Amino acid sequence: MAINQFNIRVYGLLIDDGQVLVTDEFRLGIFMTKFPGGGLQFGEGTIDCLKREFREELGIPIEIESHFYTTDFFQPTTLLPSDMQLFNIYYFVTTPKPYTFQTTEVRNQIPPVDGAQCFRWVRIMDLHEDDFTFPIDKYLIHRLQKHFLNHD
Numbered sequence: 001m002a003i004n005q006f007n008i009r010v011y012g013l014l015i016d017d018g019q020v021l022v023t024d025e026f027r028l029g030i031f032m033t034k035f036p037g038g039g040l041q042f043g044e045g046t047i048d049c050l051k052r053e054f055r056e057e058l059g060i061p062i063e064i065e066s067h068f069y070t071t072d073f074f075q076p077t078t079l080l081p082s083d084m085q086l087f088n089i090y091y092f093v094t095t096p097k098p099y100t101f102q103t104t105e106v107r108n109q110i111p112p113v114d115g116a117q118c119f120r121w122v123r124i125m126d127l128h129e130d131d132f133t134f135p136i137d138k139y140l141i142h143r144l145q146k147h148f149l150n151h152d
Contacts, residue, residue: 002083003076003083003084003085005082005083005084005085006084006085006086006087007039007077007080007084007085007086007087008039008040008046008087008089009037009038009039009040009086009087009088009089010037010038010039010040010046010049010050010053010088010089010090010091011034011035011036011037011038011050011088011089011090011091012035012036012037012050012053012054012062012090012091012092012093013035013068013090013091013092013093013144014036014062014093014094014095015092015124016121018123018124018125018148019121019122019123019124020035020121020122020124020127020144021035021036021103021119021120021121022034022035022036022119022120022121022122022132023035023036023057023117023118023119024107024108024109024110024117024118024119024120025110025115025116025117026108026110026111026112026113026114026115026116026117027114027115028079028080028114029114030079030133031108031110031112032133032134033107033108033131033132033133033137034132034133034134034137035090035137035140036053036054036057036058036119037049037050037053037054038053038056038057046089046091047064047091050062050064050091050093054093054095057117058101058119059100059101060095060099060100060101061095061096062093062094062095063093063094063095064091064092064093065091065092065093065094066091066092067089067090067091068090068091068092068143068144068147069088069089069090069140069143070087070088070089070090071086071087071088071089071136073139075087075088075135075136078134078135086136088134088136088137088140090140101119102118102119103118103119103120103121104118104119104120105120106120107120107131124144124145124148125145125148127141127144127145128141129141129142
């Protein structure tokens, strides 16, 4: 089947003390680990999308610090019923402290119910591609670690 649609996803990298916030979710019948964020809606800009996603998922306002990465290689969707070309856009984000959202230290500490979600902090240098579900996130981990090695 020919791919004739785009799927644009926007994600926030919330960093604190060498750690990044990740989300564990149960969707499409599987547990998945990814960065907070989600799909761009028609008529929405990428920054508005990310602010909306953080309000919906974490109940917090965010500010965009800077763009970090946009997919620069061909990646088809892997779990959706129709074939689409996937683009992920990642921004560094901030939010006021103290944080008002709850986190856990246990991966997938959620029931296997569609839409279940929890958040946890992971040390950037402890991130491993096998811990993430999607190919672009796996690729991003190496870029993120290299970025922090060069900025410490």
